[in-house]
Amino acid sequence: MKKVRKIFKRRNINLVTYFILALIVAGITFLPFYWAISLSIRNPIEAFTVTGLAIPFIQYKPTLENWKEELATGETQKSLLNSAIIAICTSIAVIILGTPAAYAIARFRFRKPSNSNIIVWFLSQRVLPPAATVIPFFLIMIFFKLLDTRLALIMVNTTFNLPFVVVLMRQAFLDLPIELEEAALVDGAGFFTIFWKISLRLAAPSLVAAVLIVFAFTWNEFLFALTIGTIHVRTIPVLMSGAVDTRGIQFWFVAVRMLIAASPPVILALFAQRFIVRGLSFGAVKG
Amino acid sequence: MLRNNKIKLIFILPAALWVLAFTIFPLFYGLRLSLYNVKIGFPDEFIGLKNYISFFTDHYAFNAVIVTLIFVIVGVAIEMTLGMLIALLFNRPLPIRGFLRTIMTTPLFATPIAVGFLFFTIFYEEGGLINGLINIKIPWLSRANWALFSVILVDVWQWTPFCFLIFLAALQGVPDDYYEAARLETKSGWNIFRYVVFPILQPTIILVLLLRGTEAFKIFDIPFTLTTGGPGTATQGLTMYAYRVGMRFFNFGYSSAISFLLFIIVMVFITVMFKRIRQIYQ
Numbered sequence: 262m263k264k265v266r267k268i269f270k271r272r273n274i275n276l277v278t279y280f281i282l283a284l285i286v287a288g289i290t291f292l293p294f295y296w297a298i299s300l301s302i303r304n305p306i307e308a309f310t311v312t313g314l315a316i317p318f319i320q321y322k323p324t325l326e327n328w329k330e331e332l333a334t335g336e337t338q339k340s341l342l343n344s345a346i347i348a349i350c351t352s353i354a355v356i357i358l359g360t361p362a363a364y365a366i367a368r369f370r371f372r373k374p375s376n377s378n379i380i381v382w383f384l385s386q387r388v389l390p391p392a393a394t395v396i397p398f399f400l401i402m403i404f405f406k407l408l409d410t411r412l413a414l415i416m417v418n419t420t421f422n423l424p425f426v427v428v429l430m431r432q433a434f435l436d437l438p439i440e441l442e443e444a445a446l447v448d449g450a451g452f453f454t455i456f457w458k459i460s461l462r463l464a465a466p467s468l469v470a471a472v473l474i475v476f477a478f479t480w481n482e483f484l485f486a487l488t489i490g491t492i493h494v495r496t497i498p499v500l501m502s503g504a505v506d507t508r509g510i511q512f513w514f515v516a517v518r519m520l521i522a523a524s525p526p527v528i529l530a531l532f533a534q535r536f537i538v539r540g541l542s543f544g545a546v547k548g
Numbered sequence: 549m550l551r552n553n554k555i556k557l558i559f560i561l562p563a564a565l566w567v568l569a570f571t572i573f574p575l576f577y578g579l580r581l582s583l584y585n586v587k588i589g590f591p592d593e594f595i596g597l598k599n600y601i602s603f604f605t606d607h608y609a610f611n612a613v614i615v616t617l618i619f620v621i622v623g624v625a626i627e628m629t630l631g632m633l634i635a636l637l638f639n640r641p642l643p644i645r646g647f648l649r650t651i652m653t654t655p656l657f658a659t660p661i662a663v664g665f666l667f668f669t670i671f672y673e674e675g676g677l678i679n680g681l682i683n684i685k686i687p688w689l690s691r692a693n694w695a696l697f698s699v700i701l702v703d704v705w706q707w708t709p710f711c712f713l714i715f716l717a718a719l720q721g722v723p724d725d726y727y728e729a730a731r732l733e734t735k736s737g738w739n740i741f742r743y744v745v746f747p748i749l750q751p752t753i754i755l756v757l758l759l760r761g762t763e764a765f766k767i768f769d770i771p772f773t774l775t776t777g778g779p780g781t782a783t784q785g786l787t788m789y790a791y792r793v794g795m796r797f798f799n800f801g802y803s804s805a806i807s808f809l810l811f812i813i814v815m816v817f818i819t820v821m822f823k824r825i826r827q828i829y830q
Contacts, residue, residue, distance in 0.1 A: 276640070276641075276642070279637055279640055279642060280642050280643060282637055283637055283638060283642050283645075283648055284648070286634055286637070286648075286652070287648040287651045287652060289705075290651055290652055290654065290655060290705070290709065291651050291654065292677075293655075293663075293666055293667065293670060293677075293705065294654060294658075296666070296669070296670055296677045297666050300669060358562050358563045358566055359563055361558075361559040361560070361562070361563070362559060362560045362562070362563035362564065364559055365556045365557075365559035365560040366560065369556035369559075371556070371560075377826055379560075379564075381822070381825060381826055383567065384825065385818060386567050386571050388758070388759075388762035388763075388814065388818060389571065389811065389814070390762075390765055390766050390787065390807070390810050390811055390814050391766060392766065392768070392786070392787040392790050392791070392807045392810055392811075393574075393575060393578060393807040393808060393810060393811035394571065394574040394575060394578060394807075395790075395791070395794070395807065396578060396581060396790075396794045396800050396803050396804050396807065397573075397574035397575070397577040397578040397581065397804070398574055399794075399795075400577070400581070400586075400800065401574065401577070416570070417570075419566070419570075420566065420567065420570035420571060423563055423566060423567055424567060427563055452555045452559075453555070456559070477657045480659065481657070481659045481660060481661075483660065483661050483768070483769045483772070484768055484769070484787070484791070487795075488791075488795055497659070498659055498660075498661035498662070498769075501659075501661050501662060501665060501773070502661055502772065502773060512669045512672075515665045515666070515668070515669060516666070516669065518662065518665070519659075519662040519663070519665055519666045522659040522661070522662040523657075523658040523659045523662045523663070526657040526658070526659065527654055527657050527658055529657070530653060530654075530656060530657040531650065531653070531654075534650065534653065537653060537656070537713060538713050538714055538716075538717045541656070541710060541713070541714065541759075542714050542717075542752075542755060542756075542759070543759070545752075545755050546714050546717050546718055546752060546755070547717065547721070
């Protein structure tokens with residue numbers, strides 16, 4: 262507020278206008294989350310009767326009953342566990358497979374195909390619409406008796422996130438000073454030691470960002486989770502989509518579930534703030 | 549660049565082979581499926597291009613193409629314009645800018661399925677957030693045109709921050725001297741944007757167009773929960789139609805043909821921009 266007052270004093274009306282505009286934009290962005298929180302702590306009877314902004318304590322008395330009930334449900338707990346296991350295993354698999362490849366493209370010269378061709382090829386795998394492979398994957402998983410297993414979902418998610426990690430980490434390795442690695446090479450260290458002991462450690466911040474973003478992508482993935490894991494390995498998004506058929510849309514539970522589903526990726530992304538821009542632009546824009 | 553040797557292959561092959569095995573193989577398998585009449589429990593029957601021919605005579609498919617195109621073109625255009633405007637706004641020394649920027653990033657990673665449901669309650673005609681606030685009963689989800697608009701609106705809410713963040717990062721990379729030099733020439737903010745900022749940002753704009761465009765073609769999650777493709781088929785895009793044909797009616801061959809056509813559309817889009825992408829990742 263002090264800052265705001267100072268600005269008024271300077272009569273910098275332009276800046277005040279811009280500030281208010283920015284506040285409105287941020288407000289609109291946050292409004293749906295606010296609405297979800299407000300719905301989730303409302304008594305079911307008040308879900309439709311309280312209108313407008315629905316401010317807690319003023320328009321209604323908040324309660325945590327919906328949260329308790331939803332979190333005590335076995336299905337919800339199981340789905341949370343499924344989602345967590347699949348997302349964590351995918352992140353690990355993607356890093357193990359992806360970082361060496363990224364390192365190789367950043368540091369070695371390939372002739373045929375050339376480095377830039379390889380990276381564009383990886384990139385084009387990421388933009389490929391998953392719908393093009395969903396039916397083949399479904400039939401392949403039936404064939405290998407992997408339908409409705411966590412392993413199948415981990416494999417699928419690894420496939421779609423691997424190109425992302427390769428492109429992102431390649432940029433991270435390119436940004437490291439090569440002198441350190443060359444010095445180690447002169448001292449007789451092997452490429453694998455250099456990669457593991459020097460480069461990977463120096464690129465740790467990007468690595469963390471990559472893990473967080475892959476975790477979020479996997480957590481949110483729906484199309485494949487719906488086709489390949491429908492009964493025993495339901496993830497949180499699949500659980501949400503199925504709940505409507507059986508219970509009708511109960512706003513208060515929808516709100517609780519929305520917050521349960523969206524909180525882990527949103528909160529993780531807040532930790533990765535500094536790297537989101539670089540991550541989402543596949544390393545092309547530095548944030 | 550390090551020289552040598554065989555070790556680079558050990559580094560790159562696991563990832564390359566994995567991606568090859570899990571994308572090229574399913575793609576070819578999908579292409580094969582699209583040429584067959586596939587029923588579980590029966591041997592596949594080769595029917596040539598019949599699935600593709602039925603695509604071009606199927607009015608549901610035509611509708612899905614139109615819905616997808618409207619969604620991609622209108623949605624991405626709004627997101628990029630709004631994203632650019634907000635980025636220009638945030639490129640000024642505003643108080644608590646960092647905090648506001650953080651709030652702006654929250655929609656990006658919110659689970660799309662959950663977002664669809666949430667907006668169902670927001671668009672709800674009786675007692676929903678928006679109609680409750682403005683006190684007009686807008687049929688957000690029950691009229692065909694409104695429903696498509698609502699789906700686009702949700703996508704705009706979720707993905708404008710993406711355009712905004714990348715544009716803002718790019719804007720902050722423009723050196724101050726450029727603005728100062730430009731200000732000697734012209735007083736018009738529009739001219740500075742048009743002749744100084746825009747050319748510098750052009751690669752970034754193309755990158756965002758590529759990433760958002762290809763992502764938007766995949767639209768599935770939000771209409772799946774927000775409108776379930778309805779009312780009627782007003783918000784049923786290509787992915788959802790392929791999913792329905794495949795997983796509801798178990799017509800795997802036709803579903804694969806639809807998916808393959810979607811794949812071709814996206815590939816054409818990428819190829820058009822291919823040269824630019826290579827420059828960006830050089």
